[in-house]
Amino acid sequence: MKAPISWLKEYVDINIPAEEVAEKLTAAGNEVSGISSTVPAWEGVVVAEVLSVEPHPNADRLRLVTVNTGSEQPKVVCGAPNVAVGKKVAFAGIGTKLVDGHTGQPMELKAAVIRGVESKGMVLSERELGISDRHEGILELPSEAVIGTKLADLLGDQVLELDITPNRVDCMSITGIAREIFAVTVSKDIPQMEIKSITMPDTAYEEKGPDISSLLSVTIDAPDLCPRYTAAVVKDVKIAESPDWLKKRLTAVGMRPINNIVDITNYVMMEYGQPMHAFDMSKIAGGKINVRRAAEGEKFVTLDGEERILSGDTLMIADGEKAVAIAGVMGGANSEVSAETKDIILESANFNSTGIHHASHRLKLGSEASMRFERNLNPELAMHALKRAVQLILQICGGQAATGLINIYPGKKTRLGVQVPASRFSLVLGADLGYDKILRAFKALGIEFYWETVDEAEYGTGGETQFLRVYSPWWRTDLNIPEDMIEEVARIYGYDNLPVRPLSGDIPKRVGPPILAFKKLWRIALAGFGFQEMMSLSLSSFDALERTTSDGKLTAEPVKLLNPMTSEQECLRTNLRAPLLTAVSSNRRFEEGGFRFFEVGRAYHSKPGSLPAEPEMVCGVIAGEAEPAGWQQGKRPFDFYDAKGLLETILGRMNLPYTLEPGNDSGLRPGHQAQISVAGVTFGVFGEVHPKVLKNFDIEEKAFLFEINLTSLMPKVRPGRSYQPLPKYPAVMRDIALVLDESVTHKQVSDILANFSLLKEVRLFDVYSGKQVPDGKKSLAYRLSFQSPAATLTDNEVDKVMAEIVSTLMSQLGATLRA
Structure with a gap:
């Protein structure tokens, strides 16, 4: 926002250098990023x-x-x-x-x-x-x-260049900045009882035209998007070039002069902060204005000559036959003011901030007007600006103003004010400023206030408490809670003037979201296993995501970017696999040995009709040598069981009763993968990367991948550690070799064995298929450990359990004992 000093001086008495004004505004929260001039420096x-x-x-x-x-x-x-x-x-x-x-x-x-x-x-x-x-x-x-x-x-004229925060829409106007200057500079030299507001323009004008109701009617069909609509009619205006003073002021704030009518609407917008629009009345069919939603797919040609296709939630200004403007964004070519215009309709309305934001961004039509509407203007501002614009039009363009004004106000709200306990000022600010300084700050800002006494007996505290009932002025929409009012006092009093006091107690320890600690746990564990952490961009391409699958079909719909910078950043990633596999491929060109890479981060899954899901994930990949060659053994490559053992070790530390089941992930090799579940909830998968996926990433060796959904897993983790006392009695060991169908899995066998209470440990030590077993069969050899917590087991007791085990395996899995 640019604010020429000469323009500001029309409303507030500035008798200090511009540099000092900038310093005081910045200290009060309205940062002045620079001071420029409307002319060259002309040194000398x-x-x-x-x-x-x-x-x-x-x-x-x-x-x-x-x-x-x-x-x-x-x-x-x-x-x-x-x-x-x-x-x-x-x-x-x-x-x-x-x-x-x-x-x-x-x-x-x-x-x-x-x-x-x-x-x-x-x-x-x-x-x-x-x-x-x-x-x-x-x-x-x-x-x-x-x-x-x-x-x-x-x-020349010095121009303050301010960086206005989104909540201070009032300072996106010359009068708003003038009020701030008055509060932080001028008001400090005025006795408290004499403090008034800035000098505002006189908006009185003579009404010589017919009653406005005979010329124009307005209806609002979308009151949720248009809380207030005001309008005026001025007849017999003369369209011409604006006077020099008006053109110079618009140029100073970065606006291009067009003609006197359009320039006045822009001038009032910069002066008051209220966007306005002028229609050629001869182009408004039937003298009717209707504020309505656009029809889905409706087409409209804006002032820039572009045809826009509208959605059903876009607010339109229409006449009796057609749309004439996109409300709060841009007018239409079919109703613009031209050199032939004689009569004008002047619009000063208030529109829903969210609706304007969506419309301007969807249509890519950002403007000075939409920027102000997006920041929640006060509906009360509309009428003040309208009267000022009519007054300037009569002064500069001539004509006759219709008698009366249109004022449709379906969104009018009762002014309630904010109740602030008197004691809360010192509690929040950490200092007792005294009521004189508090009230002085409110007066300087144009904030109304009244003392109230409240009986708090019904709350159990007894006695009476003093409150300030505070009403924000009509140009401010950011003052809604007691802390807002207290902050205003601190700004005007001066943050630098508040005393510095140490905290009365210990600083509380920061307790972050549990997911942060859970992610850190996985990072530490994987780093302990020799993994290197990667950090990649959340943006990806559809091609990279599809290459992580063997069939090119994604299990989750990506979130697409509306305006991607490059083809490699056209969507958000649905998994973390592509960067890890790319790292294996690119590093293999320069290094030998084994690779252990992992990444912890978010994936993004599109959900129609709602915000995307953003699960926290950990993904890792291993490839190459698990153990280098030595004098006692040759080099050993990574295999499926390295990935399995890694995850079992980490999950075991979390005391998780997880289960492993065959997986069907299209990015992993069938029959060489498993999914991990807890209480029926699948939270991860691991296994050998599918050969097609390896080819997609130019990897010429086997690689093994695991992927864990931390968001799903974390609620299942049991806090603390489990404890079991050491056994008092010795274990009895027995071996058993079973001949089973090739389709029978070790898990099926171990699940059956888990039902025998005296059997404490089952270890598979041999898997064989060949000449010694029939075709279609395999041999699984187990070492079984039997142990009782009450006494030493005898051979007869163990033999009895062994017989039950063999009988159960034969009946349920068709097993036979291998000779």
Whole structure:
């Protein structure tokens, strides 16, 4: 937001340098990022007065001019026809950098001898100053200009450049910034009882036209999107170029002048912060305005000539036959003000901030108007701005204002105010400022307040408590809770003036979300197993995600970006696999041995009609050598059981009663993968990477991958550690070799064996298929450990259990004992 000092001075008395104003505004929370000027610096150019004009001894068209700069009286050679004694002129001394009046190129002024006479400077034209192309005569300055003043200070205007926070929409206006300057500077020098607000423009005007109800009617079909609609009619206006003062002010704040009507609406928007729009009344069918939602797929041509396709939640301004504007965003080409316009309808409305935000971003039509509506303007602002705009139109464009104004206000709310306990100010601020300073701050900000006494007996505290009932002014929408009001006091009193006091107790320990600690646990565990952590971008491409599957079909729908920067960043990742597999492929070109990579981060799964799911995931990959070659053994590559043992070890530390079942992940090799579940909830998968996926990533060796959904797993983790006493009695060991169908799994066998209470440990030590077993069969050999917590087991007791085990395996799995 740009705020010229000269414009601000119309509302508030600024008698300190702009740099000091900027410092005080920044300290109060409205950061001034810079101070610029509307003209070049013109270093070395000052106001001078012509003392004498004499003929040049060697040239008829040149004259010798003596000027007074306040510090010296140099003599210069000048050929301008309008130079005269007593005139105030712009003078440049030796060394000043200017624009050459003949070539238009930059130059540095040097001492020169012109036709035998030394010239010690120049009196300047507009072309030499870069103001315009006029160079027939010198620039004549106002007679009241003070000699010796810098020309930039005389002709230019200092402009404050503020970075306004989203909650302070009131400061997206000149009057809003003026109120802040008044509160943080001017009001401090005024006795408390005499503090008033800034000087606002007089909005009174004469109504000579017919009653507005005979010219215009307004209906609101979408009151949830349009809380208030006000309008005025001005007839017989003259469309022309705006006066210089208006164009200069708009230019100073970065707006381009167009014509007097449009310029006035822009001027009032910058002055009050209320966006406005003017319609050519002759183009409004039936003299009717209807505020409605767009039809789904409705087409509309905006002022920029582009046809827009609208959605059903876009708010439109329509007449009796057609849409004429996208509310709060941009007007239509079919109702714009032109040179032929005679009568205008002036709109000053309030629109729902969320609706305007969605419409402007969906249509990519951000503007000064939509930017203000998005930040929640107060509906009360609409009428103030409307009256000011009509007053300016009558003053600049002529015409007759219709009698009365349109004011449809379905969203009017009761003004309740905020109740603030008197004791809460010192509690929040950490200092007792005294009520005089609190009330002074409220008065400076235009905040109304009343004292209230509340009997708190019904709350069990007894006695009476003093409260302030505080009402925010109509231009502020950010003051809604007691802390907002207390913050206003701190801002105006000065944050730097608040006393610094140490905390009365210990700083509480930070307790973060449990998922952070859970992720850290996995990081530590995997790092302990020799893994290296990776960190990749959340953005991915559809191709990279599809390459992590053998069939190109994704199990989760990606979240698409509306405006991706590159084709490799067109969606959010649905898993963490692609970067890890890419790392294996790229690192294998430069390194030998084994790779252990992992990443912890979020995946993103699209959910139609709601926000995407964002599960926290950990994914790891191993490939290459598990153990390097040594003098006692050869090198051993990673296999399925390395991944399995890794996960079993980590999950075992968490005391999780997990189960393993065959998996069907399309990114892993069938029959060489497993999924992990707890209480019926699947939270992970691991196994050998599918050969097609390896080929997709140019990996020429086996790789094994695991992926765990930490969000699903964390609620299943049991806190603390489990404890079992050491056994008192010895174990009895027995071996058993079973011949089973090849389709029978070790898990099926172990699940049956788990039902025998005396059997404490089952260890598979041999798997065989070959000549010694029939076709379609395999041999599984187990070492069984029997143990009782009550006594030492006898051989007869163990034999009895062994017989039951064999009988059960034969009946349920068709097992036979291997000879």
